[in-house]
Amino acid sequence: MDIVPEITRQSITNLVKNDKREDGRELTEYRDISIETNVISKAEGSARVKLGGTQVIVGIKPQLGSPFPDTPDLGVLMTNCEMLPMADPNFEPGPPSDDSIELARVVDRGIRESELVELDKLCVEEGKHVWMLFIDLHIIDNCGNLFDACELAVMAALKSTKLPVATIVDEEVVLSEDETFDLPINNELALCTFVKIGDKMVIDPTLDEERVASARLNVGVTKDGHICSMQKGGKQPLEKEDILYCVHTAVEKVKELIEHL
């Protein structure tokens, strides 16, 4: 249990009311972002993202598997998140928490709904063999806004992913030892997360801002400005104006985020 000191709640709320923040940023300003790719040589795709003090590592491992019966010619994406207890004194070891599942699903939804991974090109033999991509989110330091950090890391990792060339020889899948191909990707996307403090929406919240916020909104936007996923979180409601403001701001902000990729 983590109780926010009342005076911290007040001071953050008062700051935001005056369009200020505890770390001196503007309400629509991100913290410093750094992205490294190919950080895990054993993973076919990987990235580490630092967003202020927040740090996540994403690794992508492919496996050959059977397609779903209703999509026999499409590859499969699976996103899984571990909120490691090393990342936050309040994270517990054990099966994924609700927060962790929500994080993985929101990040997954952006990738999936934007259809930026060309799943049809991940089919090795229709109805029998397709590539399954396991996207594992590893949260190692939680200083707020895991959503945007994870989505950036997944995007960067996907762009760095190379798969071995697979061919069918005598009804068996044979993987090439040295020949690889880049994961086919036809778009880019980023997630913009806002929290509501007082009656204002604040982008890229710090941990304390998250803790005093009344509600959250994630907006996933592609490079060409299409909204592909959204999620409202938090205990309190949002007003329509808040949502429209966030969508508008996100569409602009995502261009900036994608430049980091």
Added chain:
Amino acid sequence: MIYVENKDLVIPGQILADDEYYSGRGTFKENGKVCSSLMGLVSLRNKKLRVIPLKSKYVPKKGDVVIGKINDVRFSMWDVDINSPYSGILPAFEVFGREKKELNKVYDVGDVLFLRVVDVDEIKKAKLGLKGRGMGKFKGGIIVDIAPTKVPRLIGKKGSMINMIKDKTNCKIVVGQNGLVWVKGDEDMEQLTKNIIHLIEAEAHTSGLTNKIKNKLYLAIDGELPPEEVEEAEEEFVLEKPKLQNFKEELEQEEKEAEEKKKNEDKPDIAKVIEELKKKNKSKKDNSLSYDDNSNNSFILNNK
């Protein structure tokens, strides 16, 4: 034979000296050698070796002043988080004697208080109280979190550092020995003070810090460097025990007064009370931090 010099940075297990030296806090003796048990700076005085840790958790000690957060309200006490492996309790009778009141109407979950450690039991659970000037609930301001071992550095020699910050920023600052600092003032000054405090924490082990901080403060507030340099004499080494005897005396006096007051409660001697009040006014300074000289670098080792 000694293998290190005063103020050397040492690590756990490092051999500091042979048998003829004494083992103080942060050290232990094994096989006729004095060894360090911590990462920290050597302090050598009269053949007694100590290691002042760079980092350590706050362990409550009787008489300390701390900043705590109410975590829970129970039947006759509050649970208080004091930024330590050991939580504190504030019993209701410490606050309003035998009077019956609803506890959460007085202090509620999330409130932040300035408290004194009244007693520590054998399992280190701290009993807290509010006796002392300035104790009680904070209204407004911000909380800054630093390593408890850096508290002496933040205060500086005879309060030089903290007073300089207070003067320049016009902020009220209260430092708890558990590493929590309360700052209240103008909104922008609060944020500036927070940054300055974090800078002191990060650079506590460097020399020339008082001047550096002074320059930062003047640059941030006046847009130019201060007219004169702080005297070099002010410059004091890192985590060296600050000489804060006056604070200690004040604290002792305050306790003595409290005790006497208690004794005389049944038959109050008016003259004495007046005299005490006078005395109190005389020494009226910002007593937000009553510092116990010995507790500064209080690592737990001799603290059984």
Added chain:
Amino acid sequence: MMSEFIRKDGRKFDELRPIKIEAGVLERADGSAYLEVGGNKILVAVYGPRESYIRRLLEPNTGVIRCRYNMAPFSVDDRKRPGPDRRSSEISKITADALRPALMLENYPRSMIDIYIEVIEAEGGTRCAGITAASVALVDAGVPMKDIVVGCAAGKVNDEIVLDLSEYEDKEGQADVPIAMMPRTGEITLLQSDGDLTEEEFEKAINLAMEGCLEVNKLQKEALMKKYSTE
């Protein structure tokens, strides 16, 4: 004869893989460390001493430690299912046992220290690397200790006793002897051995592993000094 022997990756029999250690790499943790040795990438975070609500684990006279060794799903060639398995549970236990003798927690009764070892990438010898990194993270957290525990393995490959087995050597080799020790006293805090060794070979292996530990210990100290010494 032994000194002529060159290993598959070009190392001499008593040569360690390249090592990089960094202290204090995470914001939230009380102490942390990052270690690379060969292809291993290991991150360790320490929380505590802190209050714990798991009463059955607490001891009235001293602090206790709890260790969790975990491998990232992408740390190995074939994706590992997330979560603990029998291997990681055993390693967690012996790691705690290896570190405990060095800790001086009598002044933190009823408190708990959590050590989280995260294998980001594995290439043989992760348990020793985890112990080495965990010690640095413990020092970084300000936990009082008698010594900085360090781990290193020796083993038998092609009938030769060699230091610090790589993943390939571990798989293809005949024996693996991971140890951990407290360098000041030379006391051993972890010892495992699997494979086939004669008495003489075992002695050679443990001596070599101990020498390796002392080498790695120097790098632990350097990493800590680098983090905290005045520029």
